Amino acid sequence: MSSTNGKIKIGFYICHCGTNIAGIIDVQKVVDYAATLPNVVVSKHYKYMCSDPGQEMIQKDIKDNELNRVVVAACSPLLHERTFRNATSQAGLNQFYFQMVNTREQNAWVHLDPEASTDKAMDLVRSAVNRVAFHKPLEKKTVPIKPDVLVVGGGIAGIHASLTLANAGKKVYLVERDPTIGGHMAMFDKTFPTLDCAACILTPKMSAVKNHPNITMWTYSEVVSVDGYVGNFQVKVKRKPRYIIDDLCVGCLDCIEACVYKEPRFFDEFNQGLSKRKPVYMPFPQATPQLVVIDPETCIWFKTGKCKQTCVEVCDRKAVDLNQQPTYKEIEVGTIIVATGFQPFDAKKVYYYGYGTYPNVYTALEVERLINASGPTSGEVVMRDGSRPKSIAIVHCVGSRDKNTNLWCSRVCCLYSLKLAHLLKEHTHANIYNFYIDIRTPGKMMDEFYTRISEEGVKFIRGRVADIYPDTNDEEHRRLIVKAEDTLISEIIKVPVDMVVLSTGLVPRDDAQDVRRMLNISCSTEGFFIERHPKLAPVNTFTDGIFLAGCCQGPKDIPDTVAQAGAAAAEALALIDLGYIELEPNTAFIVEEECSGCKSCVPLCPYTAISYDEVKKKASINEALCKGCGTCVASCPSGSIKQNLFEDEEIYSEIDGILNYKMEEALC
């Protein structure tokens, strides 16, 4: 126990955190108790330990009392360990002579009985005081950061993050699954609350991405594997065959004209199926890149092997290549921004709203296309049956705030419903009814927007729609009755309308779990990617070097998405420009003279950091590759592998502390 040879002097501090901790834990009792523990020479409490005066108090005590160890009982180490380590090191002590006790998140906030809470705090303080005596001075190791960045997803979040980074001179790989970038925003008609034309503000950014010398844009591509760690990720990208040679296609669309299918007859994804496309198609006129794509699912050549291949013939640049195979690109990047977005809630899941049963029930995204000048009806609101609506019901909260579907509020539906109400009114002069539970319009100019839409004569009915069914009084059964309780007047109302718009919520993408696994990041229970800290690290993930932007993290509107994309880019930039990242020194090492060379540890390391030296006949650990999980340490049969920060003695001393175990008991 060499670490205890010198005189250990421990300073102990407990934080009140206002009343967060002191409201339930008797801090005075803990302080008095800590003072009786071995090696503790200072024991104090303070209102806010993380504040400047709190940190200064520690530093002053280190100097005045020659403290050589510090224990702070406060919030979770995941929140403020760094703060107190810095304070410790600024007073000239090695920062790893510090140990933190989680007294808030895992104690004061989760228990009700002050006595039990105080007991628990004392147990853990004893444990930390025990442990810190074994701490060793360590240095953080630094890893260089590769300057290139991978951005996954080419919606507005990915676009904005890519441009920010590229403008700062960094090389960006933007990988988009679809044939074009643009994401959901490209489908929108106008944006709330300013009613900017979505295409007008988005398409310049799309072409900026395309033309930026620092951006490598890979559309119709998917990230298939990510290995490595912060600063040094190895990424494999699959480029799906477009059956068009990128460099040769000039986007003349002659091949589309020449296709053996004379009429478009397949589901057009971009227009939500409201129009049709051919197997060879351009997703939409402003698609970026301006390249056509051949869909093997619908192309007769791929389905039957028989086709005149008129598309190949017509292309004088020989850009059509039906034998194209997927290609794989391997890149090395230092940081990754995940901007994989959301998908709209499947409205069929609320069976009684009749989506998919009644043709005049639409989803909001369909209506976006319907009112868009470049949409399937050129902006004319003509319904599936060819008629034009004179009355429209907009049903809020479809798939949101509902235990039967999704619990969360999707945050944008109220405002886009208001926007659609305005646009539909403008296009059709119809009577518009918004059926809502609560109107939620937080944010700049948002409630003003609500006022404006109200002034336009849009009607608001406070009540969640309970039933939608055809009006039997209507000869053609086209008209629908929307039934709800107007809860403000306590009347059951049945409103006959021509068209129903379902304001569907935002849900995680179906493959979010696969993406999460590939990147080794976490999801909340509902499936959105989880940020490292909701307030203090909103774009970080638990994996260093991977950042989140946009709706993959949770529903949000365009301004917030862009802000978050900027923040994610800034976080990446901060790492890149620093050039290196400091890592916890919790790596494992093998004491050579103790190792028998049994090789049991070698296969256990997922990072191949352990190798066997055939000459010395011993195993050794490459510190640069070790991530510090400690699996080999726990498995070494002769106890010859140790882990910095988590040495056996340190953990045993914690156990002793928790259980208030005295060595003399061992003699029994």
Place this chain on the structure above:
Amino acid sequence: MLKIEIEEAASKQWQPKIVAFFCNWCTYTAADLAGVSRIKHAPNIRVIRVMCSGRVDPQFILDSFAKGADGVLIGGCHPGDCHYQEGNYKFLRRFQMLRRVVDSLGIEKDRLRLEWISASEGDKVRIVVNDMVAKIKALGPLGLPVKYKEWANEMNVLESEIAGKEEVYA
């Protein structure tokens, strides 16, 4: 009635102590999340943070029991979700083996528990901890340090025995 009161009083005095080893990335974060969400649970667990459930050495578990823990809980990431790829599988294998040893040495099954709790499952921390505390309360204390002392008592009687025998010899 009286008996119940006595039992209640007894149970109030004795509170099980559970040593928990939580991995930094999933379960420790989940326990923090339970805090941030103010999800109340029994105050009987004492968490030791490790980077990965793969770091949990069976010795730590046995040591905890021997030093007075009434239960040991290990929390790691769900299979497939390990921050270090496969540390949780490695622990699971050890756990399955250790469980057999611990069983045959007479420590009840409910005292040793492995749970996969992801960073977002704050409420699962509550469910698991409360359930484990309830089960251990039903079992009563394990109290190995006390047992070891009791075992040692048999050696203390020797001296008087010897004295007695020597008298007889005399």
Place this chain on the structure above:
Amino acid sequence: MIVELDAIRGVTLDTIYDSSEGTLIQTCIQCGTCAGACPYGEYMDYPPRRIIKMLQHGLIDKVFNTDSMLKCVNCYACMMKCPREIHLTEVLLQLVKEQTVIKLPVVPPELQKALENNYRYGNPMGESGRKRANWVQTSTVPIRILSQNPEPVDVLWFVESYPAYHPRGQDTCRAIAKILSALDVDFAILGNEEKSAGECGLLSWESGLAEALVDYNMAILSKYKFNRIITSDPHALDAFNFRYKMYGFKPNVTHIVPFVMQYLDKLKPMLRKTLGYSVTYHDSCCLGRHNNYYEEPRTLLKSIQGVKLIEMVHNRINSICCGGGGGGMWLDTYFKSQNMERLSDIRIREAIDTGADVLAVVCPYEIPRFEDALKVAGYDKKMAVKDIMELVCEAMED
């Protein structure tokens, strides 16, 4: 989404906030879906949403002094659509109903009589208990009655009152007996020993009566050895699955439709006759919304040759109640006095709109209700109301 039964046993309106259900009620967002989903919501001074708010504000006594809850037909529509999953029909509304009836100056006489009959004779129509098994004599296949032959049996068929006494119910019974015997099922009935399962008492706000019937039937059932119970009455199914379990009686109970579905492979080759009907199917509230059997009856119908299934506008979770539940069976006169249209009349128009030849049902209340509604509707084309079991049986005949 049936609630944890033991958790709510003994809960009263005074103690409801101490239960987990009370916590749920606190989460009501007053969206009004319950009121909008309620088939009689527009006739209630206090539809479920307002009841919850009144309860939250401690003003619940006002609710008891109206007849709002008399209009609840226990159709589970509000409960199934509630975005907070509050167990309205299962828990809250029942508690309110009971108080309402206690405070009612005059109980509608039709209902009063039905409850009395149930208490005295074990069936709501006031028939003699000794005639309960009379229909057996008209069966074309032998039916074992346990009191005469108490040997252990695989399947105990709980017949229930409407099937046992009502002439159309007896038609269904004969069909079921034939099907069971064709499938070689070892079955028997309780015969005259059986009394109403008590669901009607329970949901028509007479928990005392319900408990008396529960006690009686539990004692009778415990006399015999059997593996499982089947019944053709979804209300009896609900009583067993919901109320009996609270009293510790936990048999394996299935409705006849899912039961027969288990034998579908064996049954199909027997359905040799082509019927040539277009059929529309009415989802029973208890079987559909409350027990989640939406597709089984439809699959069974579709396995009959020559049956073309047409859906009504409201189907599955969105189905409209026939109006017979929750005591509605004996409140038609009262509903009429309130200028409320009978729900069976509303529903039959949806059935007529489909142009179907047959309205298929699975609940013994529905045949008489819809046959009556058909007469009122004055529908000139001939439409028959038949239990699915009758149709299956018909298809079995060569």
Place this chain on the structure above:
Amino acid sequence: MPDKPKLAFYWCASCGGCEESVVDLAEDILFVVDNVDIIFWPVAMDFKKSDVEKYADGEIVASLINGAIRTSEQQEMVQLLRRKSKVVIAHGACAQYGGIPGLANEFQKEEILKWVYEESPSIINEEKVRPQLKYKVNGSEVFLPELWNVVRPLDKVIDVDYYIPGCPPSPKLLKEAVLVLLSGNLPPKGTVLAPDIALCDECPRKDTKPTDLAFTEFLRPNLHIIDPEKCILSQGFVCMGPATRSGCGALCVNGNMPCTGCYGPTSRVKDQGAKILSSIASNVSAKTEKEIDAVLNGIPDPVGTFYRYSLAGSILRKKVNI
């Protein structure tokens, strides 16, 4: 030669193999006899307790005690020797960790007595007679030592200075120990007088062990033939070598049998069984609970396998639910 250092040997709960290792010194025993005065060695010469009692406290230079402590007599004797000796050495696996007799800690005392005197198939004892602690014969009372409930390693009963591991210890280690004692240049108290590195270090099959161990099944040497060339562990037989001190020269492996762990763990390990368990289980290739269990079923007696010598000295010591 009045100045020759006095040496005592004693045996407790053991098979006597450690005493054999003294004899196995062969010609070296002459060296020992030349240099020390063996004043107490019940297995070889007729000494009485009173012979020891007559020495002054600390007069004996060293006592080498083998065997675990299970009876009142053993306790009494080792306490006496402790008083009379400067140095006490736990001699062999039983004294160090309880050894094979320590496996009795898997059972309660009553279970053992019942089996041995009543239920064992080789016993005929219809009256169910059990040994009595006191018995009167010819007017005087005779005594038997009492069996304790717990088998203990020596250091749970008396203070122990050094340990010589092994079942039995190799003569080489014993000789080195005696040399160290005679030299007067004593190592720190508590030292195990064997190399502090695992057996693989000196295993002749070390090079044949692969670096990608992944167990899909476990085999037992009584049922399967062991390849005489390859690493035994890698063949799926539990070999304790990686968790066991070296010093024996890999005797068992040379005899084509797996190491069973008699030299105990290295100084860095508290619980040999837990450590080898951790290592071996971690390298099982299965991933689901069910598959893992299927592989682990190949080790039907994990306590007897991993704690063959060390149960009494392990962290848990004994089956705990008395």
